[in-house]
Amino acid sequence: MTRIDFMQRHRTKLFIVLIAAQILFLGGLVSYHYAALWFGQEARLATTPIDPRDLLYGDYVTLNYEISQLDPGLWRGPGNLPEEGDKVYVVLQLAADSDVYQAKALYSRKPAPSGGELIIKGRVRYATNTGIFINYGLEKFYIPENTGKQLEEQTDSLVVKVRIAPWGNAVIEEIEPLTQPR
Known part of the structure; x- marks a missing residue:
């Protein structure tokens, strides 16, 4: 299986992983700010x-x-x-x-x-x-x-x-x- 075949076969999964990583990153930034209100x-x-x-x-x-x-x-x-x-x-x-x-x-x-x-x-x-x-x-x-x-x-x-x-x-x-x- 070539790299292009792998990418085409798993394109949806890769897209979902990329979106989830971005959401987790932004959620982490927001949580870090609000954690001071929760735990401070x-x-x-x-x-x-x-x-x-x-x-x-x-x-x-x-x-x-x-x-x-x-x-x-x-x-x-x-x-x-x-x-x-x-x-x-x-x-x-x-x-x-x-x-x-x-x-x-x-x-x-x-x-x-x-x-x-x-x-x-x-x-x-x-x-x-x-x-x-x-x-x-x-x-x-x-x-x-x-x-x-x-x-x-x-x-x-x-x-x-x-x-x-x-x-x-x-x-x-x-x-x-x-x-x-x-």
């Missing part, structure tokens, strides 16, 4: 919104978290400070007088959390001697049209409720008013 722990993060507009996608807020700019003294990784593009893990703990999480330490590898701590994964935007700036993939949140200004007016009283998966990925659940002072 809830954390509230203090933020300051900025109201830009995207002509294609509509209104969204850019969120500037308190944990996005960290003191270099929190670095616990080997060697010098991390560089642009490096993957980092931030250990979060509840603030003493609030229900908002704050950064406790910063590592190059995922540490084991101790009681009450959460680990969130991010990428270094840039690092200087005065600060380490990190993106978590949570910096943009799309909102209903014409509601961005309302959020921007509440800059000192907003928190973002996120779910952080055990492997460090996070997903925004909602933006809400701060119930306790920072």
